Amino acid sequence: MTDRILIKDLLVRSVLGLSADERREKQDVLINVVLFVDLTRPGRSDRPEDTLDYRAVKKDILALAEGSQYHLVEALAERVAEACLAYGLVERVQVMVEKPGALRFARSVAVEIERGRR
Numbered sequence: 001m002t003d004r005i006l007i008k009d010l011l012v013r014s015v016l017g018l019s020a021d022e023r024r025e026k027q028d029v030l031i032n033v034v035l036f037v038d039l040t041r042p043g044r045s046d047r048p049e050d051t052l053d054y055r056a057v058k059k060d061i062l063a064l065a066e067g068s069q070y071h072l073v074e075a076l077a078e079r080v081a082e083a084c085l086a087y088g089l090v091e092r093v094q095v096m097v098e099k100p101g102a103l104r105f106a107r108s109v110a111v112e113i114e115r116g117r118r
Contacts, residue, residue, distance in 0.1 A: 003039040003040070004034050004036055004037070005035040005039075005054050006034050007032065007033040007054060009030050009032060010030065010058060010062070011029075011030060013066055014065045014070075015069040015070075016069075017071065023069070026066070028100055029076070030097070030098040031080060031096070033057070033080065033084060033093060033094070034094040035054070035057065035087075035090050037051070037052050037091065039051065051089070052087060052090065053087075056087075057084060060086075061080055064080060064083055065080070073099055073102075073111045074113075077095045077097040077112070080095045081113055082115075085117060092114065092116040093114070094113070095112070095113050096110050096111070097110065097111050
């Protein structure tokens with residue numbers, strides 16, 4: 001399937017990292033999500049109830065990330081993927097979690113994963 005809904009550069013504030021400084025207060029984290037969904041029906045019907053409510057997906061991701069205290073970027077990416085796959089219309093998801101300023105001399109560090117229904 002090639003139909004996709006993209007959520008790009010969702011800025012969240014999250015406690016994420018290993019060091020005491022990283023765990024003291026929330027940091028900016030960027031999340032990008034590609035949701036693989038069959039968009040044939042909503043494309044033809046033009047009815048909101050036929051498609052994925054990506055505003056609800058965004059709210060779930062925000063709540064998950066902003067309420068979390070993960071040590072690893074990988075763990076946050078995995079939980080975001082699980083939350084997206086909880087929506088029945090989502091067949092597969094790609095998630096990239098980017099942590100700006102995580103490494104000296106690098107703009108950011110990112111983890112990208114892809115998960116599908118089992």
